[in-house]
Amino acid sequence: MKTLLSLLAALLPAPAVLAAGNVALESKIFVEKTVQDAHGAPRIVLQPPALVVPGEQLVFVLDYSNRGNAPATNFTVTNPLPHDITFTDAADAGAELSVDGGKSWGQLAVLTVPGSDGKRRAARPTDVTHIRWVLKQPVAVGESGRLTFRGTVR
Amino acid sequence: MKQTKTLSAVSALAMLAMGSGAAQAAGTTSGTTISNSVSVAYQVGGVDQIPVTGSDSFTIDRKIALTIAETNSNTTYVSPGQVNVAVAFSVTNNSNTAIDIALSATQLSGGAAAHGGTDNFDVSNFALYKDVNGNGLYDAGTDTAISYADELAADSSIQVIAVGTIGLSQVTNDVAAVVLTGVAREAGSASSLGNVITATSGANTTAVDTVLADASGESGDVAYDGMHSDMDDFTVLAATLTIIKTSSVISDPVNNTNDPKIIPGAVVEQCIAVSNAADGASAESVTVTETVPGDTTPVLGSYGVYEETSVTGTGAAMTCSNDGTQDLSAASGNTVTGTLGSIAPGAAKGMRFRVTIQ
Structure with missing residues (x-):
């Protein structure tokens, strides 16, 4: 995806005229299951969320595409974590996290939250409230991409 | 969890393992709809565009799990003839919804008991009670008979006790094992036991499905069968008392204390030693009563009874150690009484008194 982005960004100069944006965004939720393949080895598969009970591992898939006729810049995808879902991890390190409802952002290792003793403690995955991606490259006309993160049902 | 590398891939298998424990907290209530909304803000030609949103949702299904567990991990020691002995169990609803739990207590018929022994007897008057005050003991008038936990909320638990009477003929190290089994039943109607909860069969539906997620319990209770069970046991500790009686001549009217003989008028000291076998129960309120032979007379007014x-010595060689306290009022006519109180397992006490040969 990143190679595609950089390639297209080099090819397309800024448009001379403003074109109406037409970005599509779709959120899908899958349940991550470990099944055994024909040789008895564990294999991770994604299934539609038909049967979901607490403790289940979910994969949130965000598909975006630029169906307009101009590149989209400052492309920022923001996903508040649903209530009853705890954050597990994001597939790529480009994701920024917030543990304060979206006020401040960063990697989890640098985020802190108020501890029970009044001092601030290092944030844990369960403290995450929002996840976002800020794409450094414009999304070109016709380009699509996928962002994913994982969470657990409380 | 360590904070380093949290964004990189945490092992999917490890996370799944964390989520698959049957005894975890109940979690999100079944029927809850979880909706994920995502938005994208962007610019075209340097101008902010109207943000675009996307969403997806699903419904939390019903996870049925329950835990039956003895509340202490030790056997309960009992005495022969003891009434209303109790073993306590906790009954916990680990489902993500309220359920009824049908409860049945059974006694093992032979086989390995919960804490190392082998089941070899049953208690009588066996019954199951809700331990209303939670003390693990049977309290008449407080604890109430129970056959099911009614409308038990998610993540909540009650304590129940299996109560019985120990036969008088039981001896030390006899074991009676008890199994409590709980079966998940439908809630929804207070003060009545609902139907057995079964897993949704066939393909998953978009409605609320049911998954049985209980752990395995005692023999015959497999995982994911909508029931759970645990075993506890009673172990008998009896007191086994041994009594040894010895006597020695103190004086006679001719020789006084110099090599005295048992002749009329001689004073004979008697010792009754009582030992309690090791590995048994403490013997409480031990009282020794001795009626002296008709041709002797207790020497009471001046000597009394010494409670040692x-x-x-041990076994047949036990005799009084002369460490007792004098009790001048411990006789009535020809009867002398030693009030020895409690004798711990492996310990011994005695009584000492004197008689005069007539």
Whole structure:
């Protein structure tokens, strides 16, 4: 995806005229299951969320595409974590996290939250409230991409 | 969890393992709809565009799990003839919804008990009660008979006790094992036991499905069968008392204390030593009563009874250690009484008194 982005960004100069944006965004939720393949080895598969009970591992898939006729810049995808879902991890390190409802952002290792003793403690995955991606490259006309993160049902 | 590398891939298998424990907290209530909304803000030609949103949702299904567990991990020691002995169990609803739990207590018929022994007897008057005050003991008038936990909320638990009476003929190390089994039943109607909860069969539906997620319990209780069970046991500790009686001549009217003989008028000291076998129960309120033979007379007014707190020697060689305290009022006519109180397992006490040969 990143190679595609950089390639297209080099090819397309800024448009001379403003074109109406037409970005599509779709959120899908899958349940991550470990099944055994024909040789008895564990294999991770994604299934539609038909049967979901607490403790289940979910994969949130965000598909975006630029169906307009101009590149989209400052492309920022923001996903508040649903209530009853705890954050597990994001597939790529480009994701920024917030543990304060979206006020401040960063990697989890640098985020802190108020501890029970009044001092601030290092944030844990369960403290995450929002996840976002800020794409450094414009999304070109016709380009699509996928962002994913994982969470657990409380 | 360590904070380093949290964004990189945490092992999917490890996370799944964390989520698959049957005894975890109940979690999100079944029927809850979880909706994920995502938005994208962007610019075209340097101008902010109207943000675009996307969403997806699903419904939390019903996870049925329950835990039956003895509340202490030790056997309960009982005495022969003891009434209303109790073993306590906790009954916990680990489902993500309220359920009824049908409860049945059974006694093992032979086989390995919960804490190392082998089941070899049943208690009588066996019954199951809700331990209303949670003390693990049976309290008449407080604890109430129970056959099911009614409308037990998610993540909540009650304590129940299996109560019985120990036969008088039971001996030390006899074991009676008890199994409590709980079966998940439908809630929804207070003060009545609902139907057995079964897993949704066939393909998953978009409605609320049911998954049985209980762990395996005692023999015959497999995982994911909508029931759970645990075993506890009673172990008998009896007190086994041994009594040894010895006597020695103190004086006679001719020789006085110099090599005295048992002739009329001689004073004979008697010792009754009582030992309690090791590995048994403490013997409480031990009282020794001796009626002296008709041709002897207790020497009471001047000597009384000495209640000894220890003895010397063991087995047949036990005799009083002369460490007792004098009790001048411990006789009535020809009867002398030693009030020895409690004798711990492996310990011995005694009583000492004197008689005069007529």
